[in-house]
Amino acid sequence: MRASPAPSRGIAPLLGNTFAILLLAACAWLFARLHEGDWWLATPSAARGYAAAAALLAYAGLTGLFLQRARVRQRTAQPSTQAAHDAVWVVHASQTGFALELADLTAASLRHSGVAVQRAGLEHLDAVKLKSMTRAVFVVSTTGEGDPPDPALGFVRRVMPQPLPLAGLQYAVLALGDREYAHFCAFGHQLDDWLRRHGAQPLFDLVEVDNADDSALRHWQHHIGQLGNGADMPDWSTPRYESWRLRERIELNPGSLGGPAFHLSLEPVEGTMPAWTAGDIAEIGPRHAVADVEALLLACGLQGDAVVDWQGERVALADALARSQWPSTTRGALLTDAQVLIDACAPLPHREYSVASIPEDGALHLLVRLMQRADGAPGLGSGWLCRHARPGETIALRIRSNPNFHPPAAHVPMVLIGNGTGLAGLRAHLKARLQAGATRNWLLFGERQRTRDFFHADELMAWHSQGALEYLDLAFSRDDGEHRYVQHALLAQAERLRQWVDEGAALYVCGSLAGMAPDVDATLRQILGDDRAELLRGDGRYRRDVY
Template identity: 50%
Template structure:
């Protein structure tokens, strides 16, 4: 059966450009027919319904090939959640993932109990009410769902709301609580969208990309980047058994951009490797120095193509004969990537901790390759800061337990810097990596904080050194009594790092140490916070 190709949206867009200019209309029409079901749904209710129906048909076909499609379920009052659900399903389909798209009016316990993975996009209406289409949700599911029926379900929740109302995202939060009480496992922390906040929606898209194996899912709304200069790149783990990890520092062209808080996120606009652009230019017999306008700025064709999502080699013939400007106009921008910020504005620069990602064929990941290898020092980097209020440090001097692994140290480092700046010194770091000899990132800095009393203690877990604890969750378990005592004294817990393995392992350890009711109380009070990816 037909499965939507990852490049279908891009091919369809290029095909429309070809058709609009009157060249090879038959070929363009074939391409458009092939991917027409996934075309834009934002400019009319009729087209939106047609796209949803077409997605449902394809989902049904795909389900025969793959017994475990992702369920995308929406509860919408004004149509916005439904629109986002269609875009979510379309993005997953474009990455080759089978999908079933349903409304909450169609959702029942049997469907959920048979599902392995689900994404819920839900609105809150009035003063904390569920949308009308979800009115029967609780009755149907509570009647047919036992407490353990959803233990196999992995889920994500996008909660839409308006913070001007007293019960912000109430239905999304209630849904999350219900799923957790039935032992379903979150794929990532709930994403809450305040009045259509585009930053939160881009964060949801970042999760979709991760769920699709790092697929290049185009942004629904283009971020407005600032220009930053890469001023330092330093390898942190020479000799490591893992992929290379780098300390990066960037300075803004406009000093007013030095404004963020510990816990915030850097959205990076990556570029294609130069050899990829050169091959495309050679294939199309175009001059890379030709002047064009891209994203409202003048630049060369090579510079512009470096920022665009390119067609695979098998589809390049459709671009033959394009002028440089038409080529740039036809290709969408590359999707952004997110990184935890590892510094404070007072440092005078934005610092990152980035590990190289490699695909099965040896290619470097899009953003990690750009930042750690292809961009030269001094290069201009497209970057914007996204506020991440859910990981801002406490304002007071309460004890703070910081837990993380790998490049998750970046977010924890910024929080510790903020605590030091505020004079709050009751901090405890538990950190896991591969080897003490090669992967002890920023060791001298953390040792200095320990000597100065900024950190009261540091516990490490080295997975490849053969000693216990092996992983950071093992370090958490080993310190059960002390963690319980700190929490009893009012400590908050912040977790940053990998979603797979670490985040779930740490949560399980904390559940054993503190109990479900205490961890739930900490979560509701904002004292248990996670930035995991």
């Protein structure tokens, strides 16, 4: 087990080593007094004297090095008293050291995104420090049969029983566990529940990791990347993509006040349609535009068909560059050799999108909004899917299971709430419900303008008129009158919502993490009360896929 040292342990080694050195020096002085005149038999040579001195200096140097490393680890584990107010705290609770390693990776990703970071072991936090935090991410493991890691026991016993006011804290939890155990990720859920009950606001929903699953860790890294300046960074682990073909792309909202949104249809290049479940996620491997790759090759005086080693493959330079983050062009010496150039690159990070269809549709559908960066350039993933890729071109894609957003049983009434391209995940659920013959479905959807941004309107209106969609409530914020959002549509139907919940309904929310998700959550709590909302969440009847 790798645990962080207790606060008092940083001084103890220093005192111990100092005492040992003083004791050895005293012994040497005493023994020296026993010798009068010449040494017995023969006086040692000067070379031996020099060797002894060198050994003593080496011992002193190594002792200093070990003490310095101990102090560094001490500073890493213990919270600083001079933390920047806007710093994100990265807190770990580790049993075997894995949570500590992931916390280090999380901190590095945040720093890469321009975020000030403070690191601490959970055991070093107290009520005062916790109340002073504004943003924190917790990387915690579960051990035994749902127990907290040993180093976290003090926090559990000392801090968690206290009724702390944490309304000023935004947080996220990465919960590590193993599904072979009955209480999967139990401590992560316990910590998440405790933070919510005391008023802390989630930055995004808890992420579960089953036995170091790389796709769940990429999902966590994707969320962490959104907390900074949006700088692209390589995935911690490389996704294993399959080849899909872009079959169709249709702009759904020409002339919209918001960014253009597209319906995309994809099919596997080889083999049959894979299975997935409503609520699952498509991970996309983006590429740079062909014109941008050609411009870089021209600037470097390199040929795109030059063969290079990239990620364990022998590929054409142009193909490798299309899938890579490029080094700065100011490093001219690095850009004149194909292999040296590609060695200075890193793979582009993946992008995630809610799947908007079910396998029975015969295609994988996405609903993607074209995003723009600060300089006006299209976003990495959306630019590739909505602008650069041509119909018929190959898309690197893998489907990631998202059990936290899988559907309830067919007999359970379902309330689906979302905005914008969050309709994608809700559409897949509605399709699955219709296939199962489940008609107790209620959709609340919000966007800007009904005439421009009512995505898949014909389909939704047909389901409503046929009775497959029992209720359809819409909110368009830029139409005539006061700005009205999806949470306002929900509040207007408060009595119906309470009735549906009394009848066992499950609530599913999909869409924007900034704005919509917290506003909908606040409205649900206003209608149902905090205790009932928490009970629904604990029972799996209140689920979210927000980004």
